[in-house]
Amino acid sequence: xxxxxxxxxxxxxxxxxxxxxxxxxxxxxxxxxxxxxxxxxxxxxxxxxxxxxxxxxxxxxxxxxxxxxxxxxxxxxxxxx
Amino acid sequence: xxxxxxxxxxxxxxxxxxxxxxxxxxxxxxxxxxxxxxxxxxxxxxxxxxxxxxxxxxxxxxxxxxxxxxxxxxxxxxxxxxxxxxxxxxxxxxxxxxxxxxxxxxxxxxxxxxxxxxxxxxxxxxxxxxxxxxxxxxxxxxxxxxxxxxxxxxxxxxxxxxx
Numbered sequence: 001x002x003x004x005x006x007x008x009x010x011x012x013x014x015x016x017x018x019x020x021x022x023x024x025x026x027x028x029x030x031x032x033x034x035x036x037x038x039x040x041x042x043x044x045x046x047x048x049x050x051x052x053x054x055x056x057x058x059x060x061x062x063x064x065x066x067x068x069x070x071x072x073x074x075x076x077x078x079x080x081x
Numbered sequence: 082x083x084x085x086x087x088x089x090x091x092x093x094x095x096x097x098x099x100x101x102x103x104x105x106x107x108x109x110x111x112x113x114x115x116x117x118x119x120x121x122x123x124x125x126x127x128x129x130x131x132x133x134x135x136x137x138x139x140x141x142x143x144x145x146x147x148x149x150x151x152x153x154x155x156x157x158x159x160x161x162x163x164x165x166x167x168x169x170x171x172x173x174x175x176x177x178x179x180x181x182x183x184x185x186x187x188x189x190x191x192x193x194x195x196x197x198x199x200x201x202x203x204x205x206x207x208x209x210x211x212x213x214x215x216x217x218x219x220x221x222x223x224x225x226x227x228x229x230x231x232x233x234x235x236x237x238x239x240x241x242x243x244x
Contacts, residue, residue, distance in 0.1 A: 009121065009122060009207060012193070013194075013210070016193065059214075061136040061207075063136065063137060
């Protein structure tokens with residue numbers, strides 16, 4: 001079971017949270033090609049390693065926060081709050 | 082009932098949802114003699130009023146139903162001229178008490194929250210998962226008080242009848 005560090009409530013069980021998906025790089029410039037636009041819009045970032053992702057403490061305090069989670073070990077490296 | 086607990090569906094409570102910057106909320110509540118809780122996910126109490134700090138800029142005030150009119154006059158819900166917003170939400174929640182020597186065991190079934198005193202103190206109050214839905218959990222001397230959205234109340238009452 002994964003526990004996540006809510007910036008307000010502290011460590012809480014994964015079942016209290018909703019995953020908000022990986023954080024994206026900045027929106028591309030308007031001159032971007034169709035292929036690059038589709039990549040940005042629809043292709044999820046899924047490395048073997050740390051991924052920066054957003055979580056919503058939906059059943060708790062309601063806070064949104066960003067963490068860096070290792071996709072293999074689930075180690076959480078960073079909390080932005 | 083297999084567990085040594087007593088569950089009771091409580092009468093309607095006067096409940097106010099308060100959001101805003103700390104200083105403004107403190108000013109708003111000072112006429113009630115109510116200080117803000119000092120720690121996150123804890124309560125402060127004054128007379129029969131309980132104030133729960135449930136989010137970064139979010140509090141829930143709970144009091145007996147007969148105090149609702151007096152509290153409405155003091156807190157002025159929906160007044161947009163202040164830096165904090167108060168909304169009357171008495172009809173949103175149904176409260177249950179869970180008391181008895183095995184109240185902790187029931188909470189362990191209902192919620193992933195760590196209710197050991199070190200993690201959830203005597204004046205603890207927090208939103209967490211309860212029987213799969215979002216609910217408020219408050220510690221009381223011989224157990225817990227929980228509040229869930231009113232539409233789920235019959236479902237939770239049925240769960241309690243089964244345990």
